[in-house]
Amino acid sequence: MHILCTTHTYAYGAWLGKLMKRALPVLTVLAVIVGIWYLGAWRMNMPWALQQAERAEQTLSTGELFKATMNQTRPRVPAPHQVAAELWSVTGEMAIKGRAMSKRSFIYHGWVTLRTTLTGFALGVTLGILGAVAITYSRVSEMSLMPWAIVSQTIPIVALAPMIIVLSNAVGIEGRGVPKAIISAYLCYFPVLVGMVKGLNAPGPQQLDLLKTYNASAAQSFFKLRLPASMPYLFTSLKVAIAAALVGTIVGELPTGAINGLGARILIGDQFGTPLAIWAALIAATCLAGVLVVVIGGLQTVVLRAMGMAR
Amino acid sequence: MSWIVGALLFWAVAWAVNVALARSPWHGSRAVRVAVPLIFGLTLLVLWQGLVRGLEVNPVILPAPTDIAATFANSTDVLWVDFVQTVLKGALSGYAMGCGAAFLTALAIDRSAFLTAGLLPIGNFVAALPIVGIAPILVSWFGFDWHSKAAVVVVMVFFPVLVNVVQGLREADAMQKDLMRTYAASYWQTLVKLRLPAAMPFVFNGLKIATTLALIGAIVAEYFGSPIKGMGFRISTGVGRLAIDLVWAEIAVAALVGTAFYGIVAMIEKLVTFWHPSQRVG
Amino acid sequence: MDQSVISARDLDLTFQTKDGPVHALKGVSLDIEKGDFVSFIGPSGCGKTTFLRCIAALEQPTGGSLTVNGLTPEEARRSRAYGYVFQAAGLYPWRTIAGNIKLPLEIMGFSREEREARVNKVLQLVDLEGFGGKYPWQLSGGMQQRASIARALAFDADILLMDEPFGALDEIVRDHLNEQLLALWKRTQKTIGFVTHSIPEAVYLSTKIVVMSPRPGRISDVIESPLPPERPLEIRDSKEFIEVAHRVREGLRAGHSDDD
Numbered sequence: 001m002h003i004l005c006t007t008h009t010y011a012y013g014a015w016l017g018k019l020m021k022r023a024l025p026v027l028t029v030l031a032v033i034v035g036i037w038y039l040g041a042w043r044m045n046m047p048w049a050l051q052q053a054e055r056a057e058q059t060l061s062t063g064e065l066f067k068a069t070m071n072q073t074r075p076r077v078p079a080p081h082q083v084a085a086e087l088w089s090v091t092g093e094m095a096i097k098g099r100a101m102s103k104r105s106f107i108y109h110g111w112v113t114l115r116t117t118l119t120g121f122a123l124g125v126t127l128g129i130l131g132a133v134a135i136t137y138s139r140v141s142e143m144s145l146m147p148w149a150i151v152s153q154t155i156p157i158v159a160l161a162p163m164i165i166v167l168s169n170a171v172g173i174e175g176r177g178v179p180k181a182i183i184s185a186y187l188c189y190f191p192v193l194v195g196m197v198k199g200l201n202a203p204g205p206q207q208l209d210l211l212k213t214y215n216a217s218a219a220q221s222f223f224k225l226r227l228p229a230s231m232p233y234l235f236t237s238l239k240v241a242i243a244a245a246l247v248g249t250i251v252g253e254l255p256t257g258a259i260n261g262l263g264a265r266i267l268i269g270d271q272f273g274t275p276l277a278i279w280a281a282l283i284a285a286t287c288l289a290g291v292l293v294v295v296i297g298g299l300q301t302v303v304l305r306a307m308g309m310a311r
Numbered sequence: 312m313s314w315i316v317g318a319l320l321f322w323a324v325a326w327a328v329n330v331a332l333a334r335s336p337w338h339g340s341r342a343v344r345v346a347v348p349l350i351f352g353l354t355l356l357v358l359w360q361g362l363v364r365g366l367e368v369n370p371v372i373l374p375a376p377t378d379i380a381a382t383f384a385n386s387t388d389v390l391w392v393d394f395v396q397t398v399l400k401g402a403l404s405g406y407a408m409g410c411g412a413a414f415l416t417a418l419a420i421d422r423s424a425f426l427t428a429g430l431l432p433i434g435n436f437v438a439a440l441p442i443v444g445i446a447p448i449l450v451s452w453f454g455f456d457w458h459s460k461a462a463v464v465v466v467m468v469f470f471p472v473l474v475n476v477v478q479g480l481r482e483a484d485a486m487q488k489d490l491m492r493t494y495a496a497s498y499w500q501t502l503v504k505l506r507l508p509a510a511m512p513f514v515f516n517g518l519k520i521a522t523t524l525a526l527i528g529a530i531v532a533e534y535f536g537s538p539i540k541g542m543g544f545r546i547s548t549g550v551g552r553l554a555i556d557l558v559w560a561e562i563a564v565a566a567l568v569g570t571a572f573y574g575i576v577a578m579i580e581k582l583v584t585f586w587h588p589s590q591r592v593g
Numbered sequence: 594m595d596q597s598v599i600s601a602r603d604l605d606l607t608f609q610t611k612d613g614p615v616h617a618l619k620g621v622s623l624d625i626e627k628g629d630f631v632s633f634i635g636p637s638g639c640g641k642t643t644f645l646r647c648i649a650a651l652e653q654p655t656g657g658s659l660t661v662n663g664l665t666p667e668e669a670r671r672s673r674a675y676g677y678v679f680q681a682a683g684l685y686p687w688r689t690i691a692g693n694i695k696l697p698l699e700i701m702g703f704s705r706e707e708r709e710a711r712v713n714k715v716l717q718l719v720d721l722e723g724f725g726g727k728y729p730w731q732l733s734g735g736m737q738q739r740a741s742i743a744r745a746l747a748f749d750a751d752i753l754l755m756d757e758p759f760g761a762l763d764e765i766v767r768d769h770l771n772e773q774l775l776a777l778w779k780r781t782q783k784t785i786g787f788v789t790h791s792i793p794e795a796v797y798l799s800t801k802i803v804v805m806s807p808r809p810g811r812i813s814d815v816i817e818s819p820l821p822p823e824r825p826l827e828i829r830d831s832k833e834f835i836e837v838a839h840r841v842r843e844g845l846r847a848g849h850s851d852d853d
Contacts, residue, residue, distance in 0.1 A: 025429030033433075076452065140326075140333040143344065144351035154573035155566040156526035162550040163558060170372040243439035250441035254531060263444065270447035270535060282444045289440050486679050489651050493677040495670055496700045504696060508687045586686035586728060 037080050044077040045069035078276050086280040103260075106284050112260040113249055114288065116177050120184025121245040125238065127185065128192025135193075136200040136226070137218075153190050157183060161252055180261075184248030188241035195237025199230025232309055235300035242292045250285055262288070318361020325354040374556045382556040383563060389545070390564050397542040398568055400457035401529035405464025410521060413469045414514075417476035422498070431477055438470040446532040455536045464528040468521035475520075479513025480506050512587050515580035522572040526565060598662060598752060598784045599625040599648055605656030606643060606810075616809030617643045618654070623803065623812060627751075630778055630785045632795035633803045634841060640810025641788045641803075645754050648786060649677055661752070673701060675752035676745030680760050682737035684729035684744075691716070691725035694744045701748055715743040718777055735766040739773075746781070753785045759794070768826060771797055775824060792845075793829060796820075796837045804844035814844035 049068035053060045060068060070079045078086075087106070094105040101108045131149070134141040165179045203225050211221045253263025262285045269277030329347050337343050356376050362368070363375040370378060383390070420426040446463050453459035483506045491501045533543025542561050549558035584590050606618040618640045625631050633641035646652040647659060650666035661669035669675065676697075684693045691712050698708045716722050719739040729737050738758055745753060759767045771794060778785055789795050795802050796818070804814040819833055828834055 022428070025425050025427075026432055027429075029426065029429035029433055139338065140330050140347070143333050143338070143347040144329055145348075147348040148352060151566075151570050154523050154569040156523060156530055156569055160562060162546055163555075163562065166550060166555070167373060170369075240439070247439075247441040247443070251443055251527070251531065254443065254446070254534065263441070266444050266447060270451075275448065275451075278444075278448055285441055285444060290436065293436070293439070486681060486683050487685075490677065490679065490683055491700075492651060493649055493670065493675065494697045494700045495673055500700050504700065505685070508685065511687075584687075586730070588730075591730065 034080055037077075041075065041077040041079040042066060042069045045072055045075045048072065048076070074273065074275060076275070078279050082276060083279045083283055086276045087283055090280065091284075106262070106265070106280070109260060109262050109265055109281075110284055110288055112177075113246070113253065113262045113285070116180045116252070116261065117184055117242075117245045117249045117292070119177065120181040120248055121188055121242055123181060124185035124188035124241060124245060125192050128189040128237075128241070129196050129234075131189070131193045132196030132200055135197050149190060149193055152186070157186050157248075157251075160186075180249050180252035183252040184245045187248035187251075188245040191237040191240040191244060192234070195233045195240075196230055199233030200226045202226075202229045202233065228307060231307060232304060235296070235304065239293055239296050239300070242296050243289055246285070246289050246292060312365060314361045314365030318358050318365065321357045321361070322354050325350050325357075371553050371555055374559060378556050379559040379563060383560040386557060386560060389557075390560060392540050393542045393545050393561065394564060394568070396457060396538070396540045397460070397529050397533065398526070401460030401532070401541070402464055402525040404457075405461035405528065406468055406521060406525040408461065409465035409468035409525075410472050410518060412465065413472035413517075414476055416469075417473055417480065418502075420477070421480050421502075427477055427481075431474065434470050434474040434477070438474050442467050442470070443528060443531045446528070447535045450532060450535045455538055457541075460529045460532040460537075460541075463532040464525045467524045467528040471520045471524065472514075472517040475513045475517030476510060479510025482506075482513065483509040511580075511584045512589070515576065515584060518576050519573060519580070522576055523569060526569050526572070530565065597624040597660075598627050598629075599623070599660070599786070601644075601647075601657065601659045603657035604644070604647065604654050604659055606640070606647065606652060606654045607656075618647070619809035619811050621657070621810075621812055623815070625784060625786065625801075627784055628782055629801055630787065630799050631801045631803060632787045632789055632799040633805060634789055634792065634795045635805035635813075635845065636790070636807055638807040638810070639805040640807070641805050642756055643810065644805075645756055645786055645788050649675060649754055673748060674750055675754050676748065676750045678738075678742055678745045678753070678755040678758045680757040682729065682734070682741040684737055684740055686728065686730055689726055689728055690721065690732070690740045693729065693740060694725075694747050697744060697748050703748075711747050711749075715746045718746060718780070719743045720773060733766075735762055735770060738762065738770065742774075742777075746777075751784060753783045755785065755787045757788050757790070760789070767791075767794070772826060774798065779822070792838050792841050796834060796841060797824065797826075797829060802837070802841055804841055806845070806847075813847060814840070816840055816844075 046065065046069055049060070049065060049072070053065075053068070069075070071082070072078075075082070090104060090106040094102065095107060099105060101111075131145060135145060136142075161179075161183055164182055168179045168182070207225060207229075208221065211225055216224070249261070250263035250266075253261040254267055259268070262281050265281040265284075266278050269275065269281060329350055332338065332343050332347055332350075335343070360375050360377060363373055374382075420430055443463070445466060449462045449466070450459045453462050487505055487509075488501065491505055496504070530543040530546070533541045534547050537544040542565060545561050546558050549555065549561070581590055601621055601623045604618055604621040605616070608615045608617055621640070621644060633644060635641050643652055647654050648661055648666060650670040659666055662672075662674050664672065664674070684690070685696065688696065694712045694715060695708050698711060703711070712725060713722075716725055719742055721736065721739055721743065724732065724736065724740075729740065732740070742755075742758065745755075759770050762770070775798060787795075787798060800818050802814075802816040802818060803812055804816070805811065806813045816837060818837060820828065820837070
């Protein structure tokens with residue numbers, strides 16, 4: 001509450017200054033990264049450009065050579081603007097043409113990936129919360145489950161991905177979506193479990209004792225104390241979990257012969273030797289991750305503010 | 312039918328034993344802390360065995376644990392070759408290079424508060440991205456053998472470790488830094504005597520996350536091209552050839568290696584950060 | 594320049610904050626002689642800790658002059674002229690008590706034998722013989738604070754600066770440590786600057802009590818203690834003690850603005 005009041009008294013200019021102070025270093029580092037990227041593209045694509053020139057029996061000036069490294073169709077490292085153009089051609093341009101949902105459009109593939117990610121996320125979060133409640137209230141569960149939960153995260157699940165697909169096909173769950181969602185849930189349940197165990201145990205002994213003096217039932221102490229107290233922990237772990245869910249989905253799409261989804265575009269780009277498509281799919285996945293984390297972050301702010309826990 | 316009933320009976324008995332152990336006065340002892348999860352794990356295996364046998368599941372779909380164990384014992388030579396290729400050459404060398412590079416990078420940018428402030432949010436974000444996706448690019452750059460696998464691992468472990476080291480180097484509190492100032496300590500003295508030790512819990516957090524990532528990276532990269540050995544190669548071809556029990560044996564190896572790798576790093580952590588409140592308990 | 598170890602003339606320190614400038618110190622002048630035990634007392638925000646940090650060159654004054662051993666505070670810091678004790682013990686949890694005491698000695702380049710000898714000496718001084726091999730988290734709060742004093746004593750600087758070193762301890766432990774600190778001061782003949790907000794503590798320990806008041810942070814009274822150098826705990830019931838304590842309380846009340 002206190003923080004809420006003070007933020008309103010800040011002058012707008014001070015707020016802007018603070019934002020700049022935080023954004024400026026990030027923007028600078030981003031600029032440096034793009035610069036290194038261009039340098040890398042120039043350096044890595046140079047041999048091919050030189051080879052072409054030699055074949056055509058031309059000599060290239062430095063400027064011409066630089067140009068020749070920036071617009072190859074199959075570069076070793078595509079330049080940032082090439083990736084941006086490629087990305088635009090399969091998203092914005094297709095949307096303008098009204099073919100947003102065609103098989104070539106990344107909007108379509110992004111949607112496929114997003115759908116799986118959200119399914120896996122919902123599954124994982126549910127499992128994580130249920131597990132945390134079981135662990136908080138039952139010592140047998142805590143002792144039996146917790147070590148295996150930790151072990152489960154040390155296992156490289158991608159090894160399991162092909163198996164999960166074989167199994168779910170055998171059990172009769174058709175479609176590639178479900179097995180990918182299972183992998184995604186496998187990756188994202190753990191942060192939620194750990195965060196919620198911490199959150200549900202966040203109330204101190206004094207607060208629990210107070211409810212005991214009211215003779216509150218177990219359900220009352222859960223809904224009136226433990227659950228609200230766990231909310232900041234929940235949202236922190238949800239941000240980790242949504243990113244993990246996306247990683248799980250893409251990992252699930254990579255080796256399993258899927259044809260739809262951003263991970264599948266990476267695979268197909270590899271098989272058809274079109275590096276631009278791979279890079280564009282990677283950047284698209286990055287943007288999707290950014291959007292998801294920001295959305296959860298916004299949700300966090302809204303919910304915690306409504307509960308008077310905003311920080 | 313008797314398989315299923317037997318398995319369910321075992322489940323009931325084992326659960327009862329665990330409940331009894333957890334409620335017993337020795338529930339805090341080390342032996343019980345180890346026994347309870349082991350019994351639980353064993354129960355899952357028995358249940359798996361019972362259901363596969365009892366429902367007569369086709370072994371091409373899901374083999375029983377005993378079948379997998381038999382395959383494991385019969386094909387140790389193949390498993391060993393794959394282990395060397397994927398774990399020792401791909402994952403471990405990449406892990407060492409990636410963690411080392413991340414550590415040095417963190418130290419290099421440490422002196423600039425501006426760079427640190429800029430890199431921390433970006434690093435945090437990149438660490439959460441599906442970086443495995445670069446596997447095909449790196450395989451096309453570095454070839455099919457283990458070098459490309461190590462390269463994928465380097466990139467995958469780099470950011471989580473970097474972020475944790477940078478974060479850890481900020482851990483020493485203002486008072487402790489003031490103390491070093493009163494001794495007129497140099498930058499390097501402060502780094503070695505105060506900030507690095509204080510950073511260790513974070514560093515190990517990054518190193519532990521990186522263990523799993525290293526194995527994932529090494530295995531996935533093999534799906535995009537590999538010589539005719541390696542765990543990823545065996546798994547992807549095994550699924551196609553319906554050699555499912557061998558695939559499960561590889562998965563068992565991956566699981567064991569993953570747990571052991573993590574366990575070793577966690578043990579070193581315990582030795583190095585014995586002083587941290589999270590390690591002191593017990 | 595007379596015998597003053599620390600000499601401040603018209604010292605100003607102004608912090609720029611969002612709500613405008615804050616005068617942490619304004620026109621502070623003070624001389625501390627060699628062997629003095631000087632307490633700084635006052636309500637929070639009076640600048641007592643800030644002044645101590647200026648002496649230690651942990652803060653930069655914005656006006657006036659300040660010398661430590663005839664040098665600027667920064668030069669004095671570089672020549673390792675003082676030991677500093679913070680409110681929290683701040684021992685490194687990954688080092689044993691002996692290891693913590695060795696820390697400044699390692700930084701300052703003492704030889705291995707010298708380090709061992711000094712650790713044993715200061716452990717004795719603060720009554721912690723036999724605890725050198727323990728880790729800080731295995732000791733009580735009072736013992737940890739004693740270890741941090743030993744750490745400040747280890748390199749044998751002439752000046753000891755202490756910022757509410759016993760502020761977080763309970764009264765019984767604090768009495769005990771006060772008694773030990775006095776004994777230690779007499780044995781080592783150090784010049785001590787001691788920040789506190791406890792009147793009995795200030796009166797019991799000091800040869801000179803500096804009463805400070807806030808907004809702006811300034812000195813409102815300097816009291817030379819009439820108490821004898823030999824001070825058993827019972828001295829706190831004597832007439833002189835109560836008179837000095839009364840004068841300190843008056844000084845604090847006078848300096849208090851009416852808004853709090």
